[in-house]
Amino acid sequence: MTATPRSMPRPYEAFLPTLLNEASEQARRAEAVVSPHPGAPQDLTDRIERYVGDLGADIVGLSHQVFDHPELCFEEHEAAAAVARLVRSHGLAIEVGSFGLPTSFRARVGNGRPAVAILAEYDALPDIGHGCGHNVICASAVGAFLALARVASELPGSVELIGTPAEEGGSGKVLIARAGGFDGIDAAMMIHPGVYDVGTYPPQGMRTVNVVYQGLEAHAAAMPFMGRNALDAVVAAYSGISQLRQHMLPSDRIHGVILEGGRRPNIVPGRTAASFYVRSRRTETMRELSSRVQQIFEAAAHMTGTSVDVEWDPYPEEQPVRTNRVLMERYAVNMARRGRAVLGQQALEVPLNGSTDFGNVSHLVPGIHPVVAMATPGVACHSREFAAEARGPRGDRAALDGAFALASTAADFLHDAAMRAAAMAEFTAAGECVPVQTSEGKE
Ligand SMILES: [Zn+2]
Ligand SMILES: [Zn+2]
The missing domain is CATH 3.40.630.10 (Zn peptidases)
Known part of the structure; x- marks a missing residue:
């Protein structure tokens, strides 16, 4: 079976020109x-x-x-x-x-x-x-x-x-x-x-945060009840961050990637990893945002019965x-x-x-x-x-x-x-x- 050819995804086309017009108008004035x-x-x-x-x-x-x-x-x-x-x-x-x-x-x-x-x-x-x-x-x-x-x-x-x-x-x-x-x-x-x-x-400051979830591997069909799913944990964390976005300051940014997501469908993933950048315009708001992110990582571990290691700033954070x-x-x-x-x-x-x-x-x-x-x-x-x-x-x-x-x-x-x-x-x-x-x- 061959895959249906798809057109390339496209970003919004109206937003950037509007933004650039506004910027050049501001620059002119x-x-x-x-x-x-x-x-x-x-x-x-x-x-x-x-x-x-x-x-x-x-x-x-x-x-x-x-x-x-x-x-x-x-x-x-x-x-x-x-x-x-x-x-x-x-x-x-x-x-x-x-x-x-x-x-x-x-x-x-x-x-x-x-x-x-x-x-x-x-x-x-x-x-x-x-x-x-x-x-x-x-x-x-x-x-x-x-x-x-x-x-x-x-x-x-x-x-x-x-x-x-x-x-x-x-x-x-x-x-x-x-x-x-x-x-x-x-x-x-x-x-x-x-x-x-x-x-x-x-003037955004930036912190890096790496997160590792530890679950329990098990046969995903035979004995799934013996497992604790680290992929569920990292997905819950990713979704939690996505839900946080609606309530962040408009100038704040969080973006991340899942680095490890398990190995085989028939093994309950025992270890997953993700990395996020957390950005905010003030040191104080950065601290508040960081603590929300930390809570989400911990909550995802509670939900899934896994354990979590959160490493903030593997290299020094950048201040605004x-x-x-x-x-x-x-x-x-x-x-x-x-x-x-x-x-x-x-x-x-x-x-x-x-x-x-x-x-x-x-x-x-x-x-x-x-x-x-x-x-x-x-x-x-x-x-x-x-x-x-x-x-x-x-x-x-x-x-x-x-x-x-x-x-x-x-x-x-x-x-x-x-x-x-x-x-x-x-x-x-x-x-x-x-x-x-x-x-x-x-x-
Ligand atoms: Zn650069
Ligand atoms: Zn540069």
Whole structure:
């Protein structure tokens, strides 16, 4: 018997265009972000822009090199080596293998405090390579650092380039924080490519939870009454999560997969496993949502007479990004020089969701993680289309504009004492420093 051919499933067709129209309308109406702080002297910013131009071939070359050798989390050896070669070719020192992580790196120019950290990501995704555009992130961060190195003697403070491996699973920045990587740092910044120029990042935190149900195997026909069905348990848990969705906050997300579901129909499954990501926009709501999820896992075990092991955060959880408005406004002013109108915090209320380990950094020091437009609205991050842009002219431009905006915003922060005080006051008002070591909130 042959299977009836079926047409491919299709997503809703009306929703996305509506959303994109709304977003472009919001973008059109959004007021330009301005800053009350003057930042660095104008002639310094002018020279930084010129140096980024001089470094153009190096910046774009690095972006392409990293793109052409995609490496998964914690395996980014070639990317780290490419950065080290480039930095050394400009006569600067760089350490590879910092913070106990073989593929991390750090380099510093200038002297003492205040100190700004510019963060580079360079890990790729399975199968689709740089479908998140981390090659652009890496090139912009290194480019910013090299441009600032040329004006190091004029910087009242220092700039540190930190290579942060394993953003796509692994939370490298949290491991760096735990190793003291952000001690003595006063602000942290990086850019991420996307489809709009936005000063903020979707601020969802994320936890991973793995669940294993243990039942009792038995012959499913002869003696089913001797079994306890671990598949029933994991299905009940999955259904329970599905029912929870109606009552979650609209901005929350839970998504999961069943990893083990039994082996043969004639054996009552004795062991099943699933994995879920739990996302929410605030640490407090994340805790509440996590506890609902925990209750569902336990209830499914009670229903089916099985036992359950729930493992939260096999690697560190990601906290929501806390954008520092003072820094973000200077960034937007600097990006305006590159012809980019950066939208502010509330400008785009389209559901751009996602999480990053930069969230944890933004709870340690004032930080920004703005998005630089690189792809057409409608192109999704983590897709082949997005990867193509990351290796194309728009990715190159994003890397160059990002390098300039990061370098000039870092120079602003170091030069403008009132801006620094305002950034710190905002950070303090938002809840001050949350030490990553004690922020796990395990249930
Ligand atoms: Zn990603
Ligand atoms: Zn990413």
